[in-house]
Amino acid sequence: MTGPSADGLRMRRAVPQDLDDIMWLEHASFPTDAWSxxxxxxxxxxPHGYYVVVETTEDGAPTVVGYAGLSSLAGNPVADVQTIAVAAEQRGRGIGRxxxxELLDEARRRGVHEVFLEVRADNPVAQAMYTAAGFEQIAVRPRYYQPDGVDAWVMRATLAPAPTGPGPIGQETLGERD
Known part of the structure; x- marks a missing residue:
């Protein structure tokens, strides 16, 4: 989904000007426990983060319809998926996946071997996506999501090393380091 695409969506590295759009989507997606x-x-x-957005490419000005973030310290073989959100009207199109x-690919590019995340215990759609990607539940954090008092599942996956050599022809890569 990098670069222009036939489905009217494009994924790219988040930039400072995306903060307002991301915050709108943050509050729409997580009304009781949105980040500030x-x-x-x-x-x-x-400097340890990697955030990407998916935006529309049709009908005038682009609109951010999804975002996700990863955090990993330089040289550390461990990373954390910080957040993933997709606009309600865009769900079911594979944007979250x-x-x-992309976050897992970036983790591999950074030499990460293990990725952790938390997911709400009442979110079976996200749990299924993470399980399909090789994540397993390793712990529960009781009442982690406040003020709702919903448990968090802590999940972990071991990553295979990044493939060497060029990617598929015509595929752009995201986020060259500045």
Missing amino acids: ASQMAGELWS ALFT
Whole structure:
């Protein structure tokens, strides 16, 4: 989904100008436990973070319809999926899976061997996506998501090393390091 695509969507590295759009989607997706704008800004601009957005490419100005973030310290073989959100009207189109796949690809590019995440115990759709990607539940954090008091499943996956050599012909890569 990188670069222009036939389905009217494009994935790209998040930039500072995306904060307002990301925060709108954050509050729409997580109405009771959304991150604050300052928390999200800190994540977006952290030297350890990698955030991507999916935006529309048709009908005028692009609109952010999904975002996701990864955090990993330089040289550390461990990373954390921080967040993934997709606009309600865009769900079921594979956007969440594409965002998640990009985060795992970036983790591999960074030499990460293990990825962790938390997912709400009441979100079977996300749990199924993570399980299909090789994640397994390793713990439960009781009442982690507040104020709802919903448990978090802690999940972990071991990553295979990044493939060497060029990717498929015509596929753009995201996010060259500045």
